[in-house]
Amino acid sequence: MAPTRLASKSTGVNENINSIMNQGITTRSKQMATLKTYKDNLKVTNKRKADSPLKNMTAKRAAFGDITNAFNKSTATNDKVTALKKVTVESKLLPTVKSIKPQPTIVNNKTTKSKQIQKAATNALESIQKHFAKDPPKPVATRAKNGILKNIERKSISNENKEQNQSQNSTKSGRSDVSGEPSLYVTALENITPSDITKEEYKAISEKLNKVNLDDSLNRSLDEEREEPHRVPDGVADIDRENWNDPFQVSNYAMDIFNYLKSRERLFPIDDYLQRLKDITSWMRALLVDWMVEVQESFELNHETLYLAVKLVDLFLTRSTKTKPEREHLTKEELQLLGASALFIASKFDERIPPTVDDFLYICDGAYTLAQLLKMEINILRVVDFDLGIPLSYSFLRRYARCARVSMPTLTLARFVLEQCLLEYTLVAHSDSKMAAAALYIALRIKSLGSWTPALQYYTGYSLEDIMPVVLAQNAALHKKPKSAISTVRNKYSHTTFFEVAKLPLVEDSALATLTTS
Structure with a gap:
């Protein structure tokens, strides 16, 4: 008889549960994460945090960087910005600015190395000022003199007018950028006075420039010049007038857009x-x-x-x-x-x-x-x-349904009729606008919402007699026996998302034909 194996240490159920709760259940993802951490620790033996530069060491700087970053970072930021502003402003306005002695930057009541840099910048500034005092910069020619007045013969100008114009140009050139190019906001006649040219030439140039008008009020459409946007027949609601001021509806162009699309149908x-x-x-x-x-x-x-x-x-x-x-x-x-x-x-x-x-x-x-x-x-x-x-029949259908003020289920039913007719080769020769009008009419008859109204006749441009051949052809396509091989459209519109419009009972051709005379 085999001897009984004894446990070295008895462990209870509670101890096992406590150990699992403390350590957690080991999964494959945890094992891989632990192994990855262990390997990373083997690769990097001596880890250390990124320390800031030593206080006594000079930090590197990029080209055209902050010239004051050579001293300790504990220096006040305001002093650095002040020193930079003094150097930049003085270099741009050398002939007019007064020399400003920069104050030494003090940190803990001690002068830092920035004092030497600021002193060098001041010396360079004074030398440049002396150079420009001997040879002042020439005034920058404005865009008007180089462009519009290039081919105009100038009259003789007195020396006093020349000096006056030079002073004006030098003042306005201060608005130019450092490269010497004039400001983009300078108008064509800003630096030209009647003393520069004759009054007749100045008046002629002004009239030419005034003709360049960016106001689009002159390019109004013909509809805006009338009292009414469109002359709709009596008893027809002006659907575009209701949203005339809504830029997202573009009602002032809606009739023109769809008339243009109808005119393009003959090209395809x-x-x-x-x-x-x-x-x-x-x-x-x-x-x-x-x-x-x-x-x-x-x-x-x-x-x-x-x-x-x-x-x-x-x-x-x-x-x-x-x-x-x-x-x-x-x-x-x-x-x-x-x-x-x-x-x-x-x-x-x-x-x-x-x-x-x-x-x-x-x-x-x-x-x-x-x-x-x-x-x-x-x-x-x-x-x-x-x-x-x-031009697409779907776009025409959305326009016609909006003009007829039909509900979303009725529009979805018309979309089903139109999409089911995409499979019919016998209907490809019909125009898209007629296809959309016929599909909407069939949807109105299936829903028993009336016949072809004067509003639909006005907005579609078709009478009921015009679209009746297409209506009968579409209705015949709907009455065909469904085939499983081409049942995607019917299954699509049998869903509740599309109001199950494919399950609605259809109307007979005789009912559609009798409505023609009603």
Whole structure:
């Protein structure tokens, strides 16, 4: 039978707990920290704190540093600043300043080494004053005489006027800097008097200078010259007049901005480009746009970034297929590369902090290299002629919804209609302003908030008959059976963040058509 092993010292449970509480539980991080501290102690054997310089030793100074730091640091700071000011001021105003004898700096009733330095500076100052007394400095020519009056013939000036002008110039040159350049705040006619030139020449120069007016009150817009900002029809509320004095709303330019954007829509036409492409179909384009919506949601990009990227894809395919031969057309393997590059360009154009190029390579799952992505970016910019100020339907929608005074859920519903229609290839040829107006009208009908009002007709510039073909096309796209492969937009707007607007019941085409005559 094996002998019983006895403990050398009995330890109770309380003693074990106390030792753990005092020392703490040893973890891996604590072990590494202890080992690092031990190694550092081995490397540095003789540690000492950074001591201040000895009192009797002279401290080093940098070039153009404090000339008084040669003596003990316990010297009063006020005495050092006073000595510096005396030397600096006297060196700048040598002809006029009086010699000031610097007082010796006293520390504990004893004269320090600064007395010798101050005495040397005083001697140098007196020698420079004697030099300038023999050869006084010449007055500095002002900017007006070198510039505006350079090509003007001066009349004969008497000796008295010359002496008077020299005294005036020497006085005003005191405002110049040390290098001798005149002050930047000297006006063009500050140093010119009618005695310098004739009264006719002085008057002519003054009239020319007065024409340079920095006041922008003369450059007012045409709307400010009228009594009313805009002549809105009767019964239409002037939405811009309400915020006319708010600089952040820029209401005085709102109508001009969106009229300008509508006029630019004709510069970015998109035709039926898929008939010129053999490998790419409308279904592939829908898959690409659905993937781009997912990227926009994952990176939390602005909606303007998404709409601009989709527009760049359509523009590139439209223009490149017209100019390039068929053998150089985009293939289906490069379609995702086109979408990623378009998102990359749109992010840099619209985002404050755009994702990096590595992020876009990552979302492509390593299918493309960095060189391929950058090359495609260059090709897109060349094809669109570096013109990224493309009118977007999302911008028009925000303007129209604000003019209609709709609520946020109604605006979100119109955004869902517009974003779902991004996947439809049959709608790419319609203008963005009409797409936005049609989406807002469908949202108003789904919410049962009325029909097309005179205010919407005025601010959009379209009547209900103008947008009805686009309305019917968008409503048909909404009634399509959802497909799991392209369900990102519906899932996005089915969330509570977007008021679950994708779950609302739709309206039939017959209901929309009957409202045309109402």
